[in-house]
Amino acid sequence: MLKCPGCGAEIQFDHPGKPGFIPYEVYTKRLEEGKEIVCQRCFKLKHYGMLVSEADEDEIMEFIMKAIKKFKHIVYIFDVFDFEGTYRPEIVELLSGANVLYVANKFDTLPKTVSGSQLKEWLKHRIPAKSSEIFITSTKNGFGISKLKKELENLKGSALVLGVTNVGKSSLLKAITNSSATISPYPGTTIGLIEHRLGSLKLFDSPGIVVNDRMIDLFDPECQSKILAKGEVTRKTFKPFPEETIFVGGLCQIKAKMKDSNLRPIFQIFAPENVTFHKTKNQNFLQNYPKHFGKLLFPPCGKMDVEKISFKEEKVVVDIDQELSISGLCWINVKRGPVEFTITVPENVRIYVREALMKPKRKINQNSEN
Template sequence: MKCKGCGAEIQHEDETLPGYIPKEVFERRSLAGEEILCQRCFRARHYGKLMPVRLEDFWTQLINVIKEVDVVVWILDITDFEGSYDPKIFEVLSSVKKILVVNKIDLLPRAVTVQEIDSWVRRQVLDEPFDVILTSATKRYGLRRLKEKILEFRRVLFVGVTNVGKSSLFKEITGKDVSVTPFPGTTLGLIRAKLFNTILFDSPGITTKHRLIDFLSPESQKKLTHADHLSRFTFKPDRNSVIFLGGVCRLDIDFKSELRPIFQIFANEAVKFHQTSKVKADTLWKRQYGKLLVPPFDPQELPIESLSFQEKRFELDASEELAIAGLGWLSVRRGPFETCLKTIDGIYVRKREALINPARKERRA
């Protein structure tokens, strides 16, 4: 028997493995005809608490499942494109037909059209032969088109990194009551559903270790990733300004032009910003980490003295952006300028073509 929430096989032996439920609880709920949820899903659904578990040999299992399906629905998050378009997933999926679903488009500014998002995504994936479908699970946008495409196949697998909205889309498409919670990584085993003559499988969310949230506990991930909108702040910094993003990312700004650069930073509303001078930045970071410089998680979870940092320099101009996987992105409105970015070692950082174009005039739907 499988847990109705996460798809893991029910077991009574090891609390640290997927599907655990105490045997006496299982027997009591079975006799009463109640829904059988593992201990982890029950606590997530009813108490808002998520327990960590061990997933054993995940990649081998995924590769074996891929061999048995006709198409893979690979789900990305438009607000964290770099964090969700993972090269290892692309490599694993190289031999199978793919539908690329780009979710959460409702979180972007309304000035950005669907056509612009679609064109931008296709340029980012280097003209790979994907069917690209834009969706919003919360607004139910694009679901009809996705369902019609899925029904062209007999066996379909949903994959994606944690927190891209994969299980939410699966639930909306199939009507199956899976565990959809604010916590990333809720699905632990394959969840199966049938839609007319098509069989669909939802797989566990993949952890890449290239995003900020991959370093955090489930509780902190929930705070950083669950949002109804993105925060957007505009900066017009002086020379030698420093901007902190949540205490875990530092941007040193420098420029030679007479005109000060202008840029916006898009991030989850839990991420706090603070601007200061380069002279004060080092002392401020050490003394105010977790205080004035509030990271988007419990500071005791990642003490600053325990962190290893990477440092990279970028030259940025208008129509360019700097994306920080799992944290947010900087969009240049006026340049050029240089920035030295310092953040936790391992987090993927990429300079890219602008998704939010500075030349675009505001439009409202």
């Protein structure tokens, strides 16, 4: 059965809008002309940036579970900016017995003050692997690509490439193998196993794993593509009063106060460049904030019915050697603390307190407002 070289789906003519569909007359014409045959979905992604179908989540997970058991070598890719959202211990548990290479992708999205060696040391405390099995990469600037490629060339047989949706698997494989797989900013572009060659090694790209506990998972694929960090993330420093609320996008509200003093806390929020910040104590704004979706508060990318979303409120204390990570949205680095945060987010979105990646370079005066 012929498969689409872009996404791995079996070519079919009977179900428009489903994976692998191509009109039969288009198929025969391209066949006669000797042109590459790709499904309608990949054609529109490649030429127009349009997503025309999505694969079933349960089907994808069942497919991946079966595939994992067939491979001796696994390349597990995660998004280093959204570490907690894309490095999944429950997935790593399934990989016992395999030779696993861990790839921290999208290094270019981190602040330039974070060095590769600093990041790797931080990752070593979180990943059950030897230092030689952790690779840091960026397809945007080529960082770490040759080193990973060299390691992969030493492997024999075949390897399965795993990762949560939109961690950059297909882009990374394209950089390593110069393949022609469909590359797009949409999650779930790959819906079958796509074979790539690197010397004698066969690399099989798998569908992105859907997790549904990140902020980004609440939005449609087109909106997700706009939210994803495409360059160095934005940072903004806050020194709020207790009565002030900080919005990160439209679905995350943050209030903060010092745990043990009357001073104002100081912290930085890091988020993708299109995510907006807004600080306010205006009660009218707080009661009517959905009116600002898609503009002052982004994401959402447009109107969204918040009455259909269940929210939760969590209180967490974060000190100056720690960070607060809101999965699929942002992370917060404390400059003066400890800070007691009150976070309001949709119920399914996970919140983590972690050891700080951004170590404080100087002490903030804990006894002065200056």
